[in-house]
Amino acid sequence: MSLIKQLWIAIALVTVLSLGGSFVVSTLAARHYLQQELAVKNMDNAASLALSLSQMPKDPVTVELQVAAQFDTGHYRLIRLTGASGEVLVERSFDGAEASAPAWFMALVPIETQPGVAQVQDGWHQFGTLSVETHSRYAYDSLWQATRQLLMWFVGGGLLTGLVGTLALKFITRPLDRMVEQAEAIGGRRFVTTPEPRTLEFRSVVRAMNALSDRVRSMLAEESQRLEALRRQTQQDELTGLFNRAQLLRQLDAALSGEASADGVMLIARVADLAALNQRLGRLAVDNTLRTLAGALGGFTAAHPGWDCGRLNATDFALIAPGAVDAAALADELAHTLDTALTPVSEIHRLHLAATPYAAQEARSAVLTRLDGVLAASELHGDRAVRVGIADGAEAGPQGAGEWRRLLDAALAAGHIELARFPVIDRDGALLHDEAPVRLALDGNWYAAGRFMPWAARLGMMVAVDTAVARTALAALAADGAATLAINLSVEALRDAGFRDALYHLLESDPAAARRLWIDVPEHAALQYQVEFRALCLALRPLGCRVGLKHAGPAFSRIAELHDLGLDYIKVAAAFVRDIDNSPGNMAFVRGLCTIAHSIGLQTIAEGVSTEAERDALPDLGLDGMTGPAIRRPQAA
Numbered sequence: 001m002s003l004i005k006q007l008w009i010a011i012a013l014v015t016v017l018s019l020g021g022s023f024v025v026s027t028l029a030a031r032h033y034l035q036q037e038l039a040v041k042n043m044d045n046a047a048s049l050a051l052s053l054s055q056m057p058k059d060p061v062t063v064e065l066q067v068a069a070q071f072d073t074g075h076y077r078l079i080r081l082t083g084a085s086g087e088v089l090v091e092r093s094f095d096g097a098e099a100s101a102p103a104w105f106m107a108l109v110p111i112e113t114q115p116g117v118a119q120v121q122d123g124w125h126q127f128g129t130l131s132v133e134t135h136s137r138y139a140y141d142s143l144w145q146a147t148r149q150l151l152m153w154f155v156g157g158g159l160l161t162g163l164v165g166t167l168a169l170k171f172i173t174r175p176l177d178r179m180v181e182q183a184e185a186i187g188g189r190r191f192v193t194t195p196e197p198r199t200l201e202f203r204s205v206v207r208a209m210n211a212l213s214d215r216v217r218s219m220l221a222e223e224s225q226r227l228e229a230l231r232r233q234t235q236q237d238e239l240t241g242l243f244n245r246a247q248l249l250r251q252l253d254a255a256l257s258g259e260a261s262a263d264g265v266m267l268i269a270r271v272a273d274l275a276a277l278n279q280r281l282g283r284l285a286v287d288n289t290l291r292t293l294a295g296a297l298g299g300f301t302a303a304h305p306g307w308d309c310g311r312l313n314a315t316d317f318a319l320i321a322p323g324a325v326d327a328a329a330l331a332d333e334l335a336h337t338l339d340t341a342l343t344p345v346s347e348i349h350r351l352h353l354a355a356t357p358y359a360a361q362e363a364r365s366a367v368l369t370r371l372d373g374v375l376a377a378s379e380l381h382g383d384r385a386v387r388v389g390i391a392d393g394a395e396a397g398p399q400g401a402g403e404w405r406r407l408l409d410a411a412l413a414a415g416h417i418e419l420a421r422f423p424v425i426d427r428d429g430a431l432l433h434d435e436a437p438v439r440l441a442l443d444g445n446w447y448a449a450g451r452f453m454p455w456a457a458r459l460g461m462m463v464a465v466d467t468a469v470a471r472t473a474l475a476a477l478a479a480d481g482a483a484t485l486a487i488n489l490s491v492e493a494l495r496d497a498g499f500r501d502a503l504y505h506l507l508e509s510d511p512a513a514a515r516r517l518w519i520d521v522p523e524h525a526a527l528q529y530q531v532e533f534r535a536l537c538l539a540l541r542p543l544g545c546r547v548g549l550k551h552a553g554p555a556f557s558r559i560a561e562l563h564d565l566g567l568d569y570i571k572v573a574a575a576f577v578r579d580i581d582n583s584p585g586n587m588a589f590v591r592g593l594c595t596i597a598h599s600i601g602l603q604t605i606a607e608g609v610s611t612e613a614e615r616d617a618l619p620d621l622g623l624d625g626m627t628g629p630a631i632r633r634p635q636a637a
Contacts, residue, residue, distance in 0.1 A: 271350075488550065521533060554573065
């Protein structure tokens with residue numbers, strides 16, 4: 001029972017008890033007062049009438065007229081004059097009018113009055129005895145009205161007290177509501193803090209829960225930093241801070257594999273004659289120059305979330321740019337950036353730069369072979385500090401922004417869209433859900449997401465694509481009551497308030513389907529646009545759909561910034577899963593990531609599992625699920 005109900009019950013009991021006590025006391029006191037007043041009135045009226053009769057002639061007519069006149073001017077029940085011998089000489093009585101007070105009230109509170117008695121003289125002789133009794137109905141009416149007024153005052157006072165008490169209790173217990181929300185959040189492993197209330201009893205409880213949340217957040221931050229240090233130690237080049245060769249090749253494999261992987265561009269910058277530079281300038285000066293080069297490359301990459309860069313060997317630096325559509329333009333832009341950064345540093349006189357486009361699901365060896373060929377051609381020219389060579393490795397398809405826009409508009413308008421399905425299984429092999437990357441039919445040919453998504457993003461059409469994906473997914477879920485699907489949400493859609501509202505209304509229209517929908521948001525997008533991501537989570541949480549991070553890991557040390565949003569899961573980036581059975585560093589990183597994620601209630605799922613060895617190694621690291629080329633759909637029982 002709520003405190004409000006208990007308060008109302010208490011007020012009702014107090015009101016009834018107070019009314020009952022006050023009713024008894026006030027009614028008895030009023031009755032006693034009225035009885036006394038009636039007795040005094042009877043005595044006064046009897047004495048006054050007796051005096052008048054004593055002074056008048058005693059003939060029967062005169063006496064009767066005087067008694068009748070007195071009876072008619074007052075509220076009497078009875079006036080009786082008896083003779084000296086006891087016979088009734090005159091009598092007037094009135095019993096016809098009923099009191100307005102109910103009979104049960106008059107029976108409950110009877111008013112008994114003493115009649116007034118006086119002697120009527122005839123000279124020196126007693127003529128008779130006069131008895132006067134005022135009618136009690138007026139006393140009953142007065143007592144009934146007073147009792148009703150008392151009842152109304154008490155009921156009104158009780159209601160007013162209840163309303164004031166309710167408002168006061170709501171104000172006083174407002175911190176209690178926040179305490180309940182905080183306790184539920186902590187129960188859900190969202191360690192939030194709330195302001196300390198003024199109420200002393202509440203303040204101590206809130207202070208204790210805040211202290212718990214602070215300790216957990218501190219632990220989370222410490223573990224995240226430790227995990228980040230481990231990641232840097234195992235994945236980064238010691239000199240430059242960029243990815244080392246092993247990790248960069250894993251990033252390349254992840255960029256090339258998968259249905260939803262985007263086409264892109266890979267570039268390599270090679271420092272010529274590094275050994276000669278070390279002999280001529282000294283290792284320290286050359287190392288500083290290499291750090292300058294790495295800083296420029298890292299800054300260029302950081303401006304494009306989802307891109308990666310690293311150091312392949314002592315002389316070669318590489319950039320992987322998923323979603324880039326113009327290799328020549330990108331190479332020129334990077335060449336200008338590096339040239340600008342290295343201009344103050346005259347030590348490096350020759351920097352060869354090669355670039356090639358790649359297609360999703362292309363072999364890594366094919367991409368690197370093309371780049372080696374371009375670098376070999378670039379090294380034949382040594383007259384400039386920065387050289388650019390382009391190798392065309394792109395797939396045939398639509399050419400130019402105009403053609404892509406026409407085809408995308410036509411496909412979306414005609415509804416030429418379908419969702420592929422790739423299973424995500426738990427550690428026991430049971431199906432968690434299906435990942436559902438989008439495909440579009442362009443000019444009669446079906447294109448995977450990796451082919452058209454870069455162009456859709458470049459043309460500002462991602463919101464339209466994501467809206468179509470959401471509608472298609474809900475329709476599929478409505479048609480198949482046993483299905484559970486995960487769809488990807490782009491950065492552009494996340495930032496669009498109109499899309500968030502449209503998605504909310506779509507899910508609200510079909511609650512059953514909404515509860516079977518998983519929504520993947522890129523880790524970098526959630527961290528970069530936290531306000532928009534927070535709004536999305538708060539809007540979708542009541543609808544029952546699950547929200548999580550995909551491609552998680554590179555910025556996992558910042559997960560504490562999102563832990564209070566009630567995320568359901570994270571999907572570990574394929575680059576950390578690739579060849580994990582042979583990478584103790586990545587194994588330690590993923591194990592630590594899972595430990596932290598589980599401590600805040602997040603499910604962990606591995607992306608891009610490509611070999612049986614990877615699949616077998618993941619459950620021991622704490623992964624709750626996995627997906628990728630090596631994962632097969634469980635057979636129906």
